[in-house]
Amino acid sequence: MVVLSSSTAAEECLVKNDIVFANRPKFIIAKHLGYNYTTVVTSSYGDHWRNLRRIGANEIFSSARLNATENARRDEIRRLLARLSNESRQEFAKVELKSMLSDLSLNNIMRTVAGKRFYGDEVANEEEAREFRELMVEIFKKSGTGNPADYLPILNWFGLGFERELKKLAQRMDGFLQKLIDEHRTKKLQNNSMIQHLLSMQQSDPLYYTDEIIKGFIMVIILAGTDTSSVTIEWAMANLLNHPQVLKKARDEIDSLIGQENLIEEADVPKLHYLRSIMYETLRLYPAAPLLIPHMPSSDCTIGGYDVPSGTIVLVNAWAIHRDPKVWDDPESFKPERFDDYGGKIEHSHKLLPFGLGRRACPGSNLAQRMVGLTLGSLIQCFEWERIDGKEIDMTEGKGTTMPKAHSLQALCKARPIVNKLFH
Numbered sequence: 420m421v422v423l424s425s426s427t428a429a430e431e432c433l434v435k436n437d438i439v440f441a442n443r444p445k446f447i448i449a450k451h452l453g454y455n456y457t458t459v460v461t462s463s464y465g466d467h468w469r470n471l472r473r474i475g476a477n478e479i480f481s482s483a484r485l486n487a488t489e490n491a492r493r494d495e496i497r498r499l500l501a502r503l504s505n506e507s508r509q510e511f512a513k514v515e516l517k518s519m520l521s522d523l524s525l526n527n528i529m530r531t532v533a534g535k536r537f538y539g540d541e542v543a544n545e546e547e548a549r550e551f552r553e554l555m556v557e558i559f560k561k562s563g564t565g566n567p568a569d570y571l572p573i574l575n576w577f578g579l580g581f582e583r584e585l586k587k588l589a590q591r592m593d594g595f596l597q598k599l600i601d602e603h604r605t606k607k608l609q610n611n612s613m614i615q616h617l618l619s620m621q622q623s624d625p626l627y628y629t630d631e632i633i634k635g636f637i638m639v640i641i642l643a644g645t646d647t648s649s650v651t652i653e654w655a656m657a658n659l660l661n662h663p664q665v666l667k668k669a670r671d672e673i674d675s676l677i678g679q680e681n682l683i684e685e686a687d688v689p690k691l692h693y694l695r696s697i698m699y700e701t702l703r704l705y706p707a708a709p710l711l712i713p714h715m716p717s718s719d720c721t722i723g724g725y726d727v728p729s730g731t732i733v734l735v736n737a738w739a740i741h742r743d744p745k746v747w748d749d750p751e752s753f754k755p756e757r758f759d760d761y762g763g764k765i766e767h768s769h770k771l772l773p774f775g776l777g778r779r780a781c782p783g784s785n786l787a788q789r790m791v792g793l794t795l796g797s798l799i800q801c802f803e804w805e806r807i808d809g810k811e812i813d814m815t816e817g818k819g820t821t822m823p824k825a826h827s828l829q830a831l832c833k834a835r836p837i838v839n840k841l842f843h
């Protein structure tokens with residue numbers, strides 16, 4: 420295994436030689452939960468992967484498709500705001516944000532994908548929702564811990580229990596996803612969801628848009644799109660609570676550009692430059708995929724003059740690059756102003772790569788920025804936020820592939836006037 424911790428080495432691999440580095444190691448979890456290495460995250464570079472990325476770009480992540488599912492995400496954020504306002508209309512109330520943000524992300528993604536909610540009240544089918552929630556807990560547990568046998572294959576001799584469990588879990592998840600698709604197919608469920616859209620593509624090209632391709636996409640979107648977004652929002656809120664002057668500046672920007680009459684919409688996020696700088700600064704210091712997703716060179720090559728044989732696992736340490744004093748001034752400080760000159764927009768460069776770089780960079784970054792921007796903006800627009808007993812928020816990082824906070828975020832919030840106007 421090789422770990423790259425400099426921006427020049429990352430650029431050499433992910434931009435200059437990106438085709439050579441565009442393969443993924445064949446981890447055992449990707450065999451079972453990744454439909455035998457055929458999903459867009461797990462498949463090797465080649466025609467199949469290129470086709471999946473094309474389908475993703477045109478039919479899933481395009482602005483037109485994201486606009487088509489925006490209502491569902493708007494409704495979810497309103498439910499969160501209403502929930503937070505229940506006890507905080509008169510005075511500050513203590514709230515536990517981590518679980519709320521996690522439920523929000525999962526509901527957001529599942530409504531975008533399947534048009535149904537699975538957490539909180541008004542779930543469509545309580546039994547099905549319970550099954551989904553159990554599956555998610557299991558899947559995140561299995562994908563959050565590395566499997567030592569992926570690095571030392573000899574351990575496979577002893578570790579077959581893990582693979583057996585994965586197989587069972589993958590079968591249960593497959594059954595769940597198949598039911599979701601069948602329900603749309605038999606027209607029991609009609610909505611503007613991704614599944615409905617992919618099934619309409621299946622009618623015109625049944626050989627390519629198979630059920631397996633559709634299930635693989637849903638699986639990937641759930642795994643890659645939920646935790647990453649919710650931990651980013653949690654880290655951003657933690658940073659804002661520790662930097663009240665940044666929070667105030669963000670609130671002033673929202674008040675002057677959006678006001679207190681209407682709630683922020685996804686379309687407003689691009690014009691809220693300071694809010695976007697807060698997102699970037701959070702992703703710089705707390706990238707939700709600190710080592711990106713492992714890459715693997717398809718042929719022998721060199722990196723920074725060192726020989727690297729084909730089949731080596733290559734990790735890009737975005738976390739270290741984002742805190743490198745050779746690249747960033749005062750790298751440990753949270754200063755959204757450092758992005759002022761970019762007008763709220765920053766092309767992902769080899770300095771700032773929370774979504775990766777090159778061919779295998781995250782295709783969901785637009786959706787992620789819509790969800791994170793809308794949630795963060797709405798929380799700032801609708802509530803005043805304070806720390807509990809004025810105590811500094813502990814920013815220790817916990818274990819897990821998506822770098823969670825070690826201690827889940829709790830804070831005090833009090834509804835601002837817009838909440839009383841909009842939620843009676």
Ligand code: HEM
Pocket residue numbers: 459460461639640643644645647648651706707708711712713772773774775776778779780781782783784786787791
């Ligand atoms: C803040 C949120 C997010 C962050 C920080 C993030 C970050 C990343 C990173 C670092 C990679 C790997 C790049 C590489 O291999 O070099 C990746 C890949 C990927 N992400 Fe995201 N992501 C986020 C949200 C999302 C969302 C919302 C979706 C979809 C709904 C998504 C879908 C994917 C997919 C499908 C891949 C695999 C691409 C491939 O292998 O070709 N991500 N993401």
